[in-house]
Amino acid sequence: MKQxxxxxxxxxxxxxxxxxxxxxxxxxxxxxxxxxxxxAEMTTSIPHPLPPGTTEAFIQRxxxxxxxxxxxxxxxxxxxxxEVLGVIALKQMDRGQSEISYWVAPAMWNTxxxxxxxxxxxxxxxxxxxxxxxxxxxxxxxxxRVLTNAGFDYLGDAEAYSVARQAKVPTWTYxxxxx
Numbered sequence: 001m002k003q004x005x006x007x008x009x010x011x012x013x014x015x016x017x018x019x020x021x022x023x024x025x026x027x028x029x030x031x032x033x034x035x036x037x038x039x040a041e042m043t044t045s046i047p048h049p050l051p052p053g054t055t056e057a058f059i060q061r062x063x064x065x066x067x068x069x070x071x072x073x074x075x076x077x078x079x080x081x082x083e084v085l086g087v088i089a090l091k092q093m094d095r096g097q098s099e100i101s102y103w104v105a106p107a108m109w110n111t112x113x114x115x116x117x118x119x120x121x122x123x124x125x126x127x128x129x130x131x132x133x134x135x136x137x138x139x140x141x142x143x144x145r146v147l148t149n150a151g152f153d154y155l156g157d158a159e160a161y162s163v164a165r166q167a168k169v170p171t172w173t174y175x176x177x178x179x
Contacts, residue, residue: 009070014120016079017113019072019088022059026073029084031055033105040164042140043103048164068092070127074104074117082108088117096130102146110142118150122176131177135160138170152176 012019022030031050033039040048047054062071069092074085086104093099100121104114122132134152136143137160148154152174159168 009072010124010126012072012120012124012126014074014116016081016116017074017076017085018078019117019121020075022062022071022073022087024056024059026084027055027059029082029105030059030087033084033086033103036106037164038106039103041162042137042143043101043164044160044162046103046164062089072117072121074113076113085113086117088114088121090121090127090129090132092127093133096128098127098129098132100132100134100147102143114143114146115149118146122150122178125178129178131175133173133175135171135173137162138172144172144174147174147176150176 009021034046034055035050037048040046040050061067062069069089071087071089073087075083076085077083082105084105085108086102088100088102090098090100100118102114102117134147135158136147138157153176155173155175158171158173160171161167162169
């Protein structure tokens with residue numbers, strides 16, 4: 001019999017939400033939000049239209065013990081809010097580095113939830129990173145403000161492929177060095 005170690009994913013407290021691991025019951029809300037073209041087009045990996053089963057496969061992949069991407073739901077139920085406001089993730093790289101990514105449901109845009117989630121996750125540093133990178137599409141200045149307000153420094157311009165847009169999109173790249 002083979003035993004595998006299960007990697008525990010930390011709960012992270014934020015002022016108006018808890019960042020918690022995704023669970024299968026999140027699939028409905030995640031599918032609803034990521035089916036929105038406005039959300040998909042601001043990410044590199046969410047297709048539009050969203051194929052059936054995509055969300056369930058994503059939850060299963062990021063819940064696997066051998067994952068390199070750790071994803072948290074922004075859950076405000078403890079504070080009288082929605083069960084899923086959006087998601088935030090850290091994708092492990094090498095040498096103590098990760099890349100941060102996040103999206104928030106359109107109804108929650110411009111409410112400060114993304115900033116709270118980024119600040120809380122960076123402060124908790126659950127993967128004990130030395131450096132966290134982030135990049136945003138240049139046509140999404142609100143997301144760039146989230147990173148700069150969290151103390152990320154601008155590195156430069158680049159480009160990334162967006163599955164929803166089926167095109168390369170100019171990006172701004174940022175980094176934050178930790179303790």
